[in-house]
Amino acid sequence: MSGLKPVSQRELVERLRRLGFAGPYAGGKHLVMVRGTLRLTIPNVHKGDIAVGLLAGVLRQAGVSRKEWERSS
Numbered sequence: 001m002s003g004l005k006p007v008s009q010r011e012l013v014e015r016l017r018r019l020g021f022a023g024p025y026a027g028g029k030h031l032v033m034v035r036g037t038l039r040l041t042i043p044n045v046h047k048g049d050i051a052v053g054l055l056a057g058v059l060r061q062a063g064v065s066r067k068e069w070e071r072s073s
Contacts, residue, residue, distance in 0.1 A: 004056060004066065006049035012058070013042065015072040019064055038063065 007015075013024055016033050024031035024042055031042040040062050043050055050058070059069055 004052045004059075004069070006051055007055060008049050009042065009045050012050055012055070015069070016040070016062065016064075018072045019062075019068060021062070035062075 013031075013033070019035075021033040021035045021040065023033035025034070026032075027039075027041065030044050033040045033042060040058070043054055043058065059066070
């Protein structure tokens with residue numbers, strides 16, 4: 001299994017949509033995506049990409065395995 005790579009916020013949103021999340025919706029200071037009863041806060045990265053550590057945390061909170069993430073590309 002290959003490691004995670006940094007992604008842009010746009011790519012994160014697109015791939016989460018492919019994995020069944022709806023949104024993003026305004027949620028105060030951050031965007032929010034929803035799947036069922038799960039509400040996922042999207043990191044607000046103003047410059048550059050979302051780093052690997054932050055991406056791993058987002059995927060963990062979303063309940064998305066690395067295999068699912070790789071297949072969503």
